[in-house]
Amino acid sequence: MHLDHDEEDYNLSLSKFESMLKTNKVFFFDSEEFEEIILHYLDIGKANLAKKALKLGLDQHPKSTGLKLVQVEMLVYDDKLDQAEKLLNELYAIEPTNEEIFIQKANIYSKRDQHEKAVEYLNIALKYTEDFADVYNLIGMEYLFMDNLEQAKQSFIKCLEEDIEDQSALYNVVYCYEFLDQNLEAIEYLKTYIERNPYSEIAWHQSGRLYYGLKDYENAVRAFEFSTYIDDEFIGAYMEMGKAQERLKKYNEAIESYQRTIELDDPTSYALLRIGKCYEKLGNKVEALKYFNKTVHEDPLLDKGWIAITDFYVRQKNFLKALYYVNKALAIDDQNRLYWKRFGTINKAMDNFEEAEFGYRKAVEFGDYQLDTWLFWVDMMHQMGEYNNAILTLIQAAEYFPEEAEIEYRLAGLHLSLHEDEKGNFHLSNGLRLNVKHQSILQEMFPMIWDLKSVQEYIAKYKK
Template structure:
């Protein structure tokens, strides 16, 4: 690839400057060359070299406004805001129509959290600048700092009207639309943008993401296809396309797209995991397990990988292996309520009731308040003969489900078991009121209670009412 004359001159200037530093010979550079050298070192994060270049530059060009503005930029970078402001005021007295002065003043205001003032200064800069896109972009960023997403969006749109190729502005526009929950408006905007700039793979990718977000998966795939046609190494677009295919249950196509991401870069545990899930849904258990195993080999700390293998073995009713793998997941994240629930369910299937009870208790402790978790836990406590604990657990559950007949029937049964007939009748009355037909629960869960004449009479009496 041939370098342009500008690039060649730029590289020569850098080489010449670095050669000067090594030999200690003082060579002459014009002020613009110095500006490019200093900004290059700043971009590279080499602040010491940038400062050295600036010192030499100001010795050779003490009256250069451009270099003094670079000096201001470096002072702002070092948080020496008062010094920077003083120098800007001196420059303003000489060149009041230099847009860079207003931009740097705005930068100082922004650093001081004076974002509205920064916007005012940037609007003045608009009167004097040739680079409208850059200033609109800066205004958009200030509005973002103020959480004014609507004005930020307008500014980034104006930036793109000036410079269609500004990718950061494009990302920011989409971010604003999404934050404002304006997905359909964002889709309309991107379609108009693509009409003007049809070869923007970023725009196609963002359009695909938005279609995916509103569950328009066919449209999402079409957009991702264009993104990958423009850039056949666009890893993110292949990944998103695979996810959309999964949503449409087109698992072969999803696998193909996930495979492409692995060809483009090192295999990610996420892609391997999703491929395993796709193969499982296609009924190919051997390949599913192969990819699940590859997932945890790639990232042994990915708990989701261990859980995928756990679920695989649960579906095969191989609870011994499922238990081994759920313990692997819990070793990584032992505060995950869903993992504890799996642990409990697997132990219950293996008739390890004490371990199952412990699992349900931990699931609730970490925030699983779903009704079935409470009921499984209580039924195991009852099976273990821990009636008092079962009652306390149900009373806790009733705070979340105050009108749940399954909770009330169980409370009635347990109180009858403890011969606390007053409380038992109270809860049985509640249960029958909430769902009379479900009294069969008493027969299923509490056969001893069910045979009591008092209970049969109570139900019959309630039925007549």
Template sequence: MQLSNEEEDYNLSLSKFESMLKTNKVLFFDSEEFEEIILHYLDMGKSALAKKALKLALEQHPRSSGLKLVQVEMLIYDDKLEMAEKLLNELYAIEPTNEEIYIQKANICSKRDQHEKAVEMLKIALKYTDDYADVYNLMGMEYLFMDNLELAKDSFIKCLEEDFEDQSALYNVVYCFEFLDQNQEAIAYLNKYINKNPYSEIAWHQLGRLFYGVKEYESAIHAFEYATLIDEEFLGAFMEKAKALERLKKYEEAIESYNRTLELDDATSYALLRIGKCYERLGNKVLALKYYNKTVHEDPLLDKGWIAITDFYVRQKNFQKALFFVNKALAIDNQNKLYWKRFAAINKQMNFFEEAEFGYRKAVEFGDYQLDTWLFWVDILQFLGEFESAIQTLLQASEYFPEENEVEYRLAGLYFMLSDNIKAKFHLSNALRLNYDNYILLEDLFPVVWEKKMVRNYIDKHKKQ
């Protein structure tokens, strides 16, 4: 590939400067060359070299406003805002129509969290600049800092009107639309944008994402395909296309698209997992299992991989194998609530009730506060005859579910079992108030209690009220 004259000159300047540093000979550069060299080192994160270049530059060009503005930029970068401001005021006295002065003043205001003032500075910069796109982009970022998404969106749109190839502005426009929950408006905007710039793979990809978000999966696939036609190595577009194909139950095509991502880059556990899911839905259990195993091999810390294998064997009713894999998962991460819940459910299926009770207890201990987890745990405690523990667990659950009839019916049943009729009637009254028809739970879970005439009379009495 041939370099342009500008690129050749830039590379020569850089080589010349670095050669000078090695030989300690002082060579002459014009001020623009120095600016490019300094900004290059800043972009590379080599601030020491940038400062050395600036020192030499100002020695050779002490009156260059361009270099002084670069000096301001470096002072701001180093959080030396007072020094930067003082230098800007000196420059303003000489060049009051230099837009870069106002841009740097805006940067200082932004650093001080004075975002409204920063916008005012940028509005002045607009009067003097030829690079409207850059200023509108900066304004958009200030509005984002102020959480004014509407004005941010408008600024990024204006930026794109000036430079429709500004990819960061395009991403930011879509972000604003999505944050404002304006997905349909975003789709309309991107369609207009694509009419002007049909070869923007980023626009097609973002359009596909938006269609996916509103569940228009066919349109999403169409957009992702355009993105991959423009850029045949657009990994993200292949991944998103595969997800949309899955939604349409086109599992073979989804596998093909996921496989394309594996060709483009190192295997990702997500792609391997999704391929496994697709094969399972196609009824190919052998390949499904193969890819689930690849998933956990690729990323042993990905809980979804271990859960996929465990659930696979549960669906086959092969509980021994399911237990084997959930135990392997727990050996890697014994604080994962999802693993403990499955450990409990599998042991329950195998009639290992003490192990199941332990599993549900650990699941709650590590943050699983879902209602079904509490209820499964309590029902096993009841089965094991640990009524007091079951009550304490239900009282704990009631803090998360204060108006849940299933908790109240169980508390009533357990208190009746312990002959604490006052507390039993209190909770039974709550349960009947919350859901009268669910009194059948007492018959199912506490047949001994249900046989008591007093209990049935209390329920009938409540109905008459």
């Protein structure tokens, strides 16, 4: 491969500079060469070498405005803002129409969180610059810092009018539209952008994302397809196309899209999982299991993989296999509430009430405060005859769900079972007030209490 002339010169300058540092010989460079060398070292994070190059550059070119502006940039980088500002004022006296002076002034104000002042200086820079796109981009970023998304959006749009290929500005425009909840307007903007730049895979991809968010999956697939026509190695577009195809129940096409991501790069656990889910929807249980197993092999810490295998066996009512896999998952992560809830549910289905109670208890302990988890846990205690513990747990659940009839009817049944009639009737009254239809809970869970004449009379009295 042959380097073009400018790149050859650039590499020669770097080699010559590094040779000078090693031999302590002094070579001459023009000021622009020094600027490129300094910026190269800053870009790769070698600040000390950048400072050496700056010192040598200023020794050879003490009046170079370009080098002094680089010096300002380094002072700002080191948070020496007062020194940087003083130097900028000296440069302004010499070159009052140099746009870089105003850009660096804006940079200083931005660092001080004075973003409105930064925008003022960037607007002055617009009067003198030839690179309007860069300045509009910087203005957009300042408005983002101020959370002024509307002004930021307009600035990034102006940037794209000057430089249609600026991908970061395109992403930022879409971000602003989305943040402002203007997804339809974003799609319309992207249509006009695509008219000007039809081969922008990023614009098609962003359109697809927006259509997907609006549940317009047909148009989402179409946009992602165009994106992959332009760049047939665009992994993100294939991945999201697969998601949209799944929504359309086009499972074979979705599998192809996910498989393409695996061909282009190392397989991701997400793609493997989705392929497994698609095969399961197609009724191909052998392939589904194969890909679920590949998922957990690829990423043993991904809980969705273990859950997919466990839930697969639960749906087949193969509870022994489901228990085997949920135990494997718990051996890897014994603080995962999703695993513990499934451990409880599987044991409940197998009438292992003690193990089920333990599973639900651990699920709540690790942060699962969903109503059904509390109720499953309490129901296991009820099955085991632990009425007092069940009551204490329901009182705890009521802190999260203070107006929940399902809790009140269970409390009523438990208290009445313990012959605590006053408390039982209080909670029965609450349950009837909240939802009369849910009285069936009392009938199903506490049939002996339900059949009591006193309870039936209480319910009849309440209905009157």
